[in-house]
Amino acid sequence: MEKFTHLTAPAAPLNLANVDTDKIIPARFLKTIKRSGLGKSLFADMRYNADGSENSAFVLNQPKYRQAQILVAGDNFGCGSSREHAPWALLDFGIRCVIAPSFADIFHGNCFKNGILPIVLPADVCEQLMDDAAQGANARLTIDLEKQVVVRPDGEEIHFEVDAFRKHCLLNGLDDIGLTLEHAAAIDAYEAKTPSWKPAINGV
Amino acid sequence: MSRTLFDKIWDAHVVDRLEDGTCVLYIDRHLVHEVTSPQAFEGLRLAGRKVRRVDETIAVVDHNIPTDADRLNGINEPESKLQIETLEANVAAFGVPYFPVSDARQGIVHVIGPEQGISLPGFTIVCGDSHTSTHGALGALAFGIGTSEVEHVLATQTLLQKPAKNMLVRVDGVLPPGCTGKDIVLAIIGKIGTAGGTGHVIEFGGEAIRALDMAGRLTVCNMSIEAGARAGLIAPDETTFEYIKGRPYAPKGEDFEKAVAYWKTLPSDAGAHYDKIVVLDAAGIVPQVTWGTSPEAVIPITGTVPDPAGEPDEARRAQMQQMLRYMDLQAGQKIAGTKVDVVFIGSCTNSRIEDMRAAAAVAKGRHVAPGVRVLVVPGSGLVKAQAEAEGLAKIFTDAGFEWREAGCSMCLGMNPDKLTPGQRCASTSNRNFEGRQGPGGRTHLLSPAMAAAAAVTGVLTDVRELV
Ligand code: SF4
Numbered sequence: 001m002e003k004f005t006h007l008t009a010p011a012a013p014l015n016l017a018n019v020d021t022d023k024i025i026p027a028r029f030l031k032t033i034k035r036s037g038l039g040k041s042l043f044a045d046m047r048y049n050a051d052g053s054e055n056s057a058f059v060l061n062q063p064k065y066r067q068a069q070i071l072v073a074g075d076n077f078g079c080g081s082s083r084e085h086a087p088w089a090l091l092d093f094g095i096r097c098v099i100a101p102s103f104a105d106i107f108h109g110n111c112f113k114n115g116i117l118p119i120v121l122p123a124d125v126c127e128q129l130m131d132d133a134a135q136g137a138n139a140r141l142t143i144d145l146e147k148q149v150v151v152r153p154d155g156e157e158i159h160f161e162v163d164a165f166r167k168h169c170l171l172n173g174l175d176d177i178g179l180t181l182e183h184a185a186a187i188d189a190y191e192a193k194t195p196s197w198k199p200a201i202n203g204v
Numbered sequence: 205m206s207r208t209l210f211d212k213i214w215d216a217h218v219v220d221r222l223e224d225g226t227c228v229l230y231i232d233r234h235l236v237h238e239v240t241s242p243q244a245f246e247g248l249r250l251a252g253r254k255v256r257r258v259d260e261t262i263a264v265v266d267h268n269i270p271t272d273a274d275r276l277n278g279i280n281e282p283e284s285k286l287q288i289e290t291l292e293a294n295v296a297a298f299g300v301p302y303f304p305v306s307d308a309r310q311g312i313v314h315v316i317g318p319e320q321g322i323s324l325p326g327f328t329i330v331c332g333d334s335h336t337s338t339h340g341a342l343g344a345l346a347f348g349i350g351t352s353e354v355e356h357v358l359a360t361q362t363l364l365q366k367p368a369k370n371m372l373v374r375v376d377g378v379l380p381p382g383c384t385g386k387d388i389v390l391a392i393i394g395k396i397g398t399a400g401g402t403g404h405v406i407e408f409g410g411e412a413i414r415a416l417d418m419a420g421r422l423t424v425c426n427m428s429i430e431a432g433a434r435a436g437l438i439a440p441d442e443t444t445f446e447y448i449k450g451r452p453y454a455p456k457g458e459d460f461e462k463a464v465a466y467w468k469t470l471p472s473d474a475g476a477h478y479d480k481i482v483v484l485d486a487a488g489i490v491p492q493v494t495w496g497t498s499p500e501a502v503i504p505i506t507g508t509v510p511d512p513a514g515e516p517d518e519a520r521r522a523q524m525q526q527m528l529r530y531m532d533l534q535a536g537q538k539i540a541g542t543k544v545d546v547v548f549i550g551s552c553t554n555s556r557i558e559d560m561r562a563a564a565a566v567a568k569g570r571h572v573a574p575g576v577r578v579l580v581v582p583g584s585g586l587v588k589a590q591a592e593a594e595g596l597a598k599i600f601t602d603a604g605f606e607w608r609e610a611g612c613s614m615c616l617g618m619n620p621d622k623l624t625p626g627q628r629c630a631s632t633s634n635r636n637f638e639g640r641q642g643p644g645g646r647t648h649l650l651s652p653a654m655a656a657a658a659a660v661t662g663v664l665t666d667v668r669e670l671v
Contacts, residue, residue: 035250176364180362181359196459197455202259204301
């Protein structure tokens with residue numbers, strides 16, 4: 001999992017409440033053998049017209065937000081099914097941080113597992129950030145996870161809360177595998193004691 | 205302190221212990237197939253990780269591939285094709301050893317592991333497939349894992365696990381003629397139920413288990429999962445060592461001697477503690493056949509289909525009624541004599557050379573009953589070659605049975621070998637769930653000899669009447 005320490009990037013305003021996982025990634029894109037490659041289907045039903053062309057009104061289709069790495073959204077973001085495809089799609093598009101007044105539980109947890117930082121801030125603060133985001137690429141937001149602050153374009157710092165353990169995992173890029181790899185020295189030591197008779201599978 | 209076989213293997217693989225008792229458990233062998241691995245490899249790629257131990261990993265295609273001779277010319281079903289191509293790209297990119305469909309060693313993952321000497325006593329063995337329990341027959345701790353754990357093992361060669369409880373299933377006495385490992389394990393599941401082993405690792409022991417050859421032991425451990433257990437295992441002994449000796453990936457020469465010396469320390473100590481003990485008398489076992497859509501719905505071939513009216517528990521009674529409806533059977537009817545449409549001899553439960561021999565012994569000089577289709581699907585390309593060399597394939601084809609290429613085939617409805625709605629199948633596989641062998645298909649689980657008996661008579665038959 002990619003570390004999350006510090007991010008300065010354009011933020012896209014998605015001023016909608018209850019954006020569910022089916023909006024984030026419609027079910028028809030789930031028959032896949034991959035986690036990557038879902039970015040092009042992110043928000044597909046809002047992002048594309050029926051004929052497959054881009055809907056130019058949708059925020060992520062506007063030139064100033066194509067490189068957005070932060071999403072500012074409405075209440076209850078990520079509700080619906082538990083599909084991990086939703087964070088996979090956001091990540092594949094390039095989104096590393098979502099800011100909203102509230103998130104659905106499972107989606108919130110799935111974000112951390114996949115290297116995305118979900119930030120919960122009061123609705124009035126989110127509205128200010130939504131205004132900042134509306135200014136486009138000239139008004140980048142900065143996220144400093146170590147200090148737990150969002151820095152507005154005018155330099156104002158807004159503090160946010162995050163679970164200490166999850167913060168530790170994100171800062172160090174630790175997913176379950178990452179956590180196990182904290183025992184790498186023990187694994188190395190274990191392997192060093194492998195009995196001499198144990199065959200390798202090679203020469204297939 | 206006295207320890208069980210399971211305790212000893214567990215202790216030998218603990219890399220580290222977390223505060224809450226979770227262990228970082230080392231994995232000796234990781235078997236990979238096309239269905240449960242794509243997102244795992246994808247995860248590695250996204251995280252920029254590699255496979256930690258390609259020399260402890262082996263990949264093969266089995267679930268999706270067709271079993272007709274034409275399959276080398278390409279696969280038609282697009283999703284299957286994509287999964288197979290994805291596996292091939294992944295093993296190439298990550299350097300994982302792989303038996304492709306064109307390789308004689310290709311076969312069902314749980315057949316090839318033991319056959320190649322890849323699965324060995326005392327090892328921890330995992331695969332993204334629940335029937336990984338099969339490999340426990342060698343005296344290994346073998347269990348199935350999910351895709352996220354597949355990725356975890358690929359990346360770290362370990363798993364985060366908590367120990368299971370110990371259960372002993374002791375089968376005393378001598379198995380009567382006409383009965384096999386399949387009949388033993390079906391009888392066990394009939395006795396303890398599909399939740400009987402929940403939370404436990406089952407050690408199978410006793411005189412009747414010791415008397416089984418490796419094929420029979422693999423069949424028994426294969427279905428530990430149907431008994432609800434996390435894994436099943438059997439203490440390694442001379443039968444095990446003889447089986448392993450000379451296999452391609454087994455230790456050789458002096459290394460083999462060293463390994464055997466270690467393996468001999470593995471059997472459970474006298475006085476080791478089991479959380480649960482079940483005892484069965486092999487002498488009382490009669491060839492078994494399932495009548496319902498759960499492996500525990502099993503009766504002797506001499507028996508009659510149970511009557512839900514006699515079941516006091518309401519939920520169970522309703523389940524039995526549903527099973528009778530689905531299977532199109534009447535309470536109280538004799539199970540023998542039930543007409544079958546299809547016979548399937550294969551799957552990771554019963555597709556080894558010994559299974560082929562047992563089926564051929566019944567088929568020899570006989571012919572398939574009119575209107576019955578019989579598929580014989582060897583568990584690996586090597587089993588196929590050996591069966592052909594021994595003349596078994598000729599016996600099957602002379603009898604009008606189809607002799608096919610290695611794979612999971614009709615064990616599950618994922619490849620072209622499927623039942624059509626309403627068809628009744630005598631099957632040597634391990635699951636008889638609704639639709640398992642194809643939508644609307646009806647499955648009766650039984651041994652290879654019993655399957656062959658059904659093939660030549662066209663009805664469920666007590667094989668002892670034919671030998
Ligand atoms: S033969 Fe059947 S049970 Fe065995 S691995 Fe294949 S599909 Fe699974």
